[in-house]
Each structure stands twice: as structure tokens, then as C-alpha cells.
Amino acid sequence: MKNRYSQFTALNAITKASFRAIFKSPQTLFFSILFPLVFILIFSAFGDGKLNPFTIGIDKNSDTSNVVYRAIKNHDAFHIIDVTDTAKTTKLLDAGKIAGIINIQAQADSSQPYILNVLYTNASDIQVARMYPVLQNISYNLNNSLGIAKVDIKSNRREIREYKNIDFVLPGQIGFSILFATLFGVAFTFYNLREQLVLKRFFATPVNKLTILIGIGISRIAFQLLSVIVLIVIGHYFLDFTLVNGIFTVIDMLILTVIMLFLLLGVGLIFSSVVKTDTTIPLFINIFSLPQMLVSGTFFSTAVFPGWIQKASLVLPLTHFNNAMRQIAFEGASLVSCWQEILVLLGWTVLVYIVTIKLFKWE
Structure with missing residues (x-):
């Protein structure tokens, strides 16, 4: 008489294998444990309960x-x-x-x-x-x-010009928008071009490698600038967003946005080169973006945090982008007067492209 196959043994083996696979998945660990833990730590730091x-x-x-x-x-x-x-x-x-x-x-x-x-x-x-x-x-x-x-x-x-809630919110949302849209767009675009051998086919043509990068970069920057213009126009004409110097303020905001976009393009290229599968791209993007989204003055002022978090936020590029955008829009500051914030963004840009040159893969 044949021994009956043990379903319990099969269930046990499948359960163990599945459990091990979960712990080998960085995305699962990040979104199940680290992601909510970061939120808990950040929001619990709002005045330490006071x-x-x-x-x-x-x-x-x-x-x-x-x-x-x-x-x-x-x-x-x-x-x-x-x-x-x-x-x-x-x-x-x-x-x-x-x-x-x-x-x-x-x-x-x-x-x-x-x-x-x-x-x-x-x-x-x-x-x-x-x-x-x-x-x-x-x-x-x-x-x-x-x-x-x-x-x-x-x-x-x-009595001064009223500082409305939209004057704080809109610059932060511009930073939030270009941060995630650019990183996801660039990282997935170059990863897919590489995996589908599109970049390799380009090599059979007279097209220069740098031309490919510049072309995709220009299209991404142009699209994001268009979205920023739409946000500013809607914010100004429908929500009373302050533009102290009118069109000149808008121009300064767009120039600052180009600097930030150029930085983010480099970060996206790095992520597209270091990942093994496209499923890990969101993990890298969230690790880079989540701290900035929470403590860079995107949704609420950094003043709600303890001093050490406020100081740590000064390392992040989005903090300086948000601060400069608000100064330009509401205070009428020029790009020259925002030289400290721009210097930090340029420093990040140089560092990012040094890493990009070392890590970027064409195949």
C-alpha cells in the first residue's frame, strides 16, 4: 500500500519557502517595516508631544x-x-x-x-x-x-502683505511633484531602454551616446517645466498665490526648477543603473525621496521638528529648493540673494554626476 502524500508536509515546505522569500525582498521589508517606522518617528517628533x-x-x-x-x-x-x-x-x-x-x-x-x-x-x-x-x-x-x-x-x-496658506503650500507641492515625477520617469525610462536593447540598437547608428542622454533629458525637463508653469498659473489666478514681481518672479522660479531638475536627472540615471529589476526602482526612489518629502518643508514647516531634525534637513536638496522658491515668490528675492540655497543644489549636482559617471551603464 502506497503511503499517502502528506499535504501538511507540502504546506509546511511552501510556507517556509514563502516566508524566506519575503525576508529576501527589500521592497517588502521597506514598505512593511521601515516605511511606516519612518512616518512614526517623524510625526512623533512634532514637538515631542508638547x-x-x-x-x-x-x-x-x-x-x-x-x-x-x-x-x-x-x-x-x-x-x-x-x-x-x-x-x-x-x-x-x-x-x-x-x-x-x-x-x-x-x-x-x-x-x-x-x-x-x-x-x-x-x-x-x-x-x-x-x-x-x-x-x-x-x-x-x-x-x-x-x-x-x-x-x-x-x-x-x-500690517503687511498677507502671507496666505497657498504661499507656503504651492512651492512645496512643486518640489514634491518634480521630485517624484522626474525620478520615476528617468529611472524607468533608461532601465527599460537598456533592458529592451533599445540603447544597444542606437550604437549601430551614428547617434552619439551623449546625444541620447541630452535628448531624453531635454524632453523630461521641458515636460516638468510645463507642469510647473501650469501649477503656478492655476495657483496665482485661482488660488491667489503671491508672485511679488510678476513674470520676473516666474522666470526666477523656472530657472531654479531647471537646476533642481538637472540634479534629479542624475539621481534617476544612478537608480536606473544600480537596480537589478524594475521592481526595486520604487524602493531606491522612496529611500531617497521619503526623508525629503517629510522634513524638507514640503507639507509643513520644519519649525514643528526638534532642532536636530531641522539641522539635518539642511543637508537635503529639497529643503533648499523649497526655501528658495518661497523666498522668490513671496519675498521677491532674486536668484543672487538665494545664492546659499543655489550653492547647495549645485554642490549636490556635482556630487551626483560624479557618481553617475562612475555607475551609469549603457548595456
Whole structure:
């Protein structure tokens, strides 16, 4: 009598083999574990579970030798920055990146010995409305602990051009769009051209290798520039996106976009050369793009993160692209005044193409 084939043995073998295959798949591990873990770490870092501190400056003429200043400095609700650079401080105020500038002065009147004046703009209306109760609470605590009468809190509101939500959102979405569209487009295009032996067939023609790269690169840049123009036009005419200098602002934004696109073309060429199968292309793209999408000021300000993440984000090219785009659009900055951001992008570009030259494969 023949032994019956054990289905359990087959099931066990198939299960083990499938389980091993899962752990050998980098895409599965990335999207099942690493991808959500990164999101958890990033979003849990929003103020470490606390309210985001109010970023303020202390006026250079302020009295910083008194208990009111020390109480504000030591309070978790405030983050004090240097405001000695007047031009930079004005830009921060106008963009609503700082809640205000505080000036504390001692008074001869012993019944109300201190006046605290908050200079702010309409860009910080919401922040200041939330900050006032905190200042009043500090005054109340000083009165209880030290017997100091209530601090006289005053405000000086300066009206400026309104910094709307779209002025932050649209530049970030432009960066997000060209980042993923360019990387996916270039990486898959060159991988498929290589795998389908199209590039090899080109070698049988008088077409120069560099001509192939330039041709595909120009088409990709042209398409992405067209999409950026569409986003800017819709944003400006339908959503009231600010273009301070009109068409000249648009031109500067497009030039900056070309620099970023040229950088991303190189990254896409690297990915198309190092992958073994086309299924791993999204993995490489997400490893490169995910940190930038989350911490480069694409969807929300980097101010929501702890200081170490804010500093780390300065290494990423998308951070500088987003910052420069917002400065050009809303503040009317020129490409020259954005030289630091452009220098970082050019540095990344040089590094990327050095790697591209070493890794790029034609066959």
C-alpha cells in the first residue's frame, strides 16, 4: 500500500519557502517595516508631544536683566532666536516664521514695574492670540511668587502683505511633484531602454551616446517645466498665490526648477543603473525621496521638528529648493540673494554626476 502524500508536509515546505522569500525582498521589508517606522518617528517628533514653542526675538534695546525676561527665557513655550540681523528679522516677521519681537522695559511706577511690548505682523495673528495667555500666566505667576504687580502687556501690530496658506503650500507641492515625477520617469525610462536593447540598437547608428542622454533629458525637463508653469498659473489666478514681481518672479522660479531638475536627472540615471529589476526602482526612489518629502518643508514647516531634525534637513536638496522658491515668490528675492540655497543644489549636482559617471551603464 502506497503511503499517502502528506499535504501538511507540502504546506509546511511552501510556507517556509514563502516566508524566506519575503525576508529576501527589500521592497517588502521597506514598505512593511521601515516605511511606516519612518512616518512614526517623524510625526512623533512634532514637538515631542508638547505644544510647539513660540519662536520670538528679544529687542536689542530690551532690558534683559530682570525677572520677566528670565521667566520668558526659561519657559518651555518660548524659543528665543537672535534678531541682530534687522533685514533677516524683518523677513521672518513678514513671513510669520516668528511670532514677534518682545521688548521689556522697567518703569518707575512701582505698582506696575514692567512694560512688555510685542511687535508683530498680521502674518502672526494666530500665534500671538495663542501667545498672549502664556504671557499673562507668566505675569500672574510672578505676582504670586515674587509679589510683582501684573506686567503691562502691550502690542504693536504692523500690517503687511498677507502671507496666505497657498504661499507656503504651492512651492512645496512643486518640489514634491518634480521630485517624484522626474525620478520615476528617468529611472524607468533608461532601465527599460537598456533592458529592451533599445540603447544597444542606437550604437549601430551614428547617434552619439551623449546625444541620447541630452535628448531624453531635454524632453523630461521641458515636460516638468510645463507642469510647473501650469501649477503656478492655476495657483496665482485661482488660488491667489503671491508672485511679488510678476513674470520676473516666474522666470526666477523656472530657472531654479531647471537646476533642481538637472540634479534629479542624475539621481534617476544612478537608480536606473544600480537596480537589478524594475521592481526595486520604487524602493531606491522612496529611500531617497521619503526623508525629503517629510522634513524638507514640503507639507509643513520644519519649525514643528526638534532642532536636530531641522539641522539635518539642511543637508537635503529639497529643503533648499523649497526655501528658495518661497523666498522668490513671496519675498521677491532674486536668484543672487538665494545664492546659499543655489550653492547647495549645485554642490549636490556635482556630487551626483560624479557618481553617475562612475555607475551609469549603457548595456
